[in-house]
Amino acid sequence: MNLNHHKEAFERISDERRERILEIGIEEFASKGYEKANINIIARNAGISIGLMYKYFATKEDLFLTCITRGMRFLENTLEELMQSRDKLLVKAEKLLRAACELSMKNANYIRLYNEITAEKDGKRAVMLARQVETSTSRIYITAIAQALACGDVRQDLDPRLFAFFLDNLLMTLQFSFTCEYYRERLKIYTGVDVGKLDEDEIVNQLLKFIESAFTFEKQPSNF
Amino acid sequence: MNLNHHKEAFERISDERRERILEIGIEEFASKGYEKANINIIARNAGISIGLMYKYFATKEDLFLTCITRGMRFLENTLEELMQSRDKLLVKAEKLLRAACELSMKNANYIRLYNEITAEKDGKRAVMLARQVETSTSRIYITAIAQALACGDVRQDLDPRLFAFFLDNLLMTLQFSFTCEYYRERLKIYTGVDVGKLDEDEIVNQLLKFIESAFTFEKQPSNF
């Protein structure tokens, strides 16, 4: 699995230029989607010639993949930082949710980019992208839950892998709901609240309750 | 909100042909995405000329919207049928999860199509699509949860709208995980199990636990 989708020349340029190209690329791909994004426009907005762009990236796809790598690494780093604390799982979960809100404000494009790749149709590319993006993230979640399980902090009948999966599903959709057009409208429909007047704290609090109960309570035999 | 995106002529043709066009269209849009889908290919595969296609639909977008309407209505009907029983909420939830699995086998393309529209980038179209797709669904969930709340079947501190939202998030991602390339690989990474060898029952069972606890247990004061 090679994460390098750029040519050598791209490594030799100044950090500033490299950042600018990726930032502009992410903005374009996140706001228009892969197909509608225009590499000529990215080059212009980044202040370099299209010819130079092709000195850095062999194809549009390679530029896209490099943007993805960059964006997803950022999200991953944010996650890693949060999760390496010694907090209990649900404290981490709360931090995660708060961080998700903050990311949605400050780094919406990274999340939109993530949304774009979750809709990838090409089988091979989807597999490659998923491995690149999800491997490390999933490990972090699974490990944390496994630890919590070992400590007895969570219900003993849960499967760490699957509960990690459900947890990430909730986090992912929450982030999409704060940043991506379709999901934003969907959230509005569910809450009945107009966009902009959304009480994000209330959502986080309720989701926290949801997760907390899901993770901690085992069902007792009942007629329920 | 007009759900009719076809021309009159489309209503006059045989059911068989109408179904065929939509089926082929859904297949194309679901497998390639809107931009890469090719209406010439859809026409050819549906066994009609491109000119005739344009007698039925004014634009590629209209064909797409008609496919969406068709696919989403199917999913909605399936949901409605399930939810109109007098079962308790968690029984319904289990039925939902089982149905989601079945849908993913038999009607994968409908779900892939849904996945495609959740990545819509154009603001106005996203809003239109979300309203068309989510309005009825959200109402069904919210109503069911509100009833359960009234009956005391679920924890009293939950917000029906938000819990409906979380529930649908879990269901939606589950379905994507069974049908869409990226999500499938992601699920594989989380479970560590090779695609095809997936024990879907185990996933459903765990998710059911997850949901059940989330919905029924209120946290008691603790040092947790």
Place this chain on the structure above:
Amino acid sequence: MNLNHHKEAFERISDERRERILEIGIEEFASKGYEKANINIIARNAGISIGLMYKYFATKEDLFLTCITRGMRFLENTLEELMQSRDKLLVKAEKLLRAACELSMKNANYIRLYNEITAEKDGKRAVMLARQVETSTSRIYITAIAQALACGDVRQDLDPRLFAFFLDNLLMTLQFSFTCEYYRERLKIYTGVDVGKLDEDEIVNQLLKFIESAFTFEKQPSNF
């Protein structure tokens, strides 16, 4: 020179339907021009099927030519009627001008159709059209002027053919100026008067002066 551009079947239908088809056709060709006119729309507006249209006319061009024939014959008849009086030339001229105004109100589409054919680019079709439309008209003008010349009603140094030509040029452009989009705006620019507030009588009076002097006064030797 065959003026029949329709199939036999077109002669066998009721006058009413024949009139309707031509009227609608003239409307479409006059308002959109030949290329943009849509024969399917003409059929629909005329209340017949497109198949039947092709029973009456072999091609779009044939329909167009039949519309032309019809419209131009009407203009020709109007002219003939006016000119067969025993009035002096300038009285006829005045009648012509008044008639031109009236035609522009009541039969604008015929004149717009005439305008359309004056822009014909295809050499052969242009020749055919000109012969069909101008032959009789020109003869009428030339004859009238020749008679006036013989009677001594007009200056003796004029060439009847060329003065007929100039006269018709003035009449034709006047009619275009009352009915065709470009010429209407052009007239507005020349007169400085807003469309609709145009004093058509004043224009006719001035043009009459213009023509009268042109036709009647011979230049005397002068230092002018």
Place this chain on the structure above:
Amino acid sequence: MNLNHHKEAFERISDERRERILEIGIEEFASKGYEKANINIIARNAGISIGLMYKYFATKEDLFLTCITRGMRFLENTLEELMQSRDKLLVKAEKLLRAACELSMKNANYIRLYNEITAEKDGKRAVMLARQVETSTSRIYITAIAQALACGDVRQDLDPRLFAFFLDNLLMTLQFSFTCEYYRERLKIYTGVDVGKLDEDEIVNQLLKFIESAFTFEKQPSNF
């Protein structure tokens, strides 16, 4: 009123290429009309790719408008040069007529292009084109006639705006008659002379008489 209908890139290319593109474009539009003109053919004939054509012009219409602007500016300049002399009106008129003949030989396509726009059916475009083409021209004529009126060189009862209008009508139709297919055949019919054997001088001379008398003689009371 923006006369710039090209993209920036069109300004950066060599004069030679710019001229070639416009020349070829004018040729195509003049000979086939707007609808039938084919930009792929224009590009090929101009020796550039279709992609490059679209680097210069956003749409077919923009290319057309740029051709128009170019052609009409040429005609306007020619007129301006002629009319800025201190000659008396009728001397100018004669020069105009002679120039019209010459233009018809050397720059027939410009006049054919003018003919094409006079048949414009779309209201808004017609208005825009008329303003672009006729504003300056009309002013030149009107001013010249107003001056002649002030000097007593022409009859005192003429309206400068309308007589300018009539004069231009005669000039315009004369030019069309020398260059445009339909009008050429029409002229042939009026004169009875075969194309090519036309005595243009005789036409000009007669038209000069026509105009001269129209402009200089006031009708005296008569029983005419």
Place this chain on the structure above:
DNA sequence: GATGAATGAGGTTTCATTCAT
């Protein structure tokens, strides 16, 4: 005679990619 569903060639436009300078 009458219908209108069906055809498909052809035109406009986009944009990833190349390459001479």
Place this chain on the structure above:
DNA sequence: GATGAATGAAACCTCATTCAT
């Protein structure tokens, strides 16, 4: 290294015309 002019395949869409019923 850097430029950006140039390419051309490919997609959407229109509409004159055909033909089975």
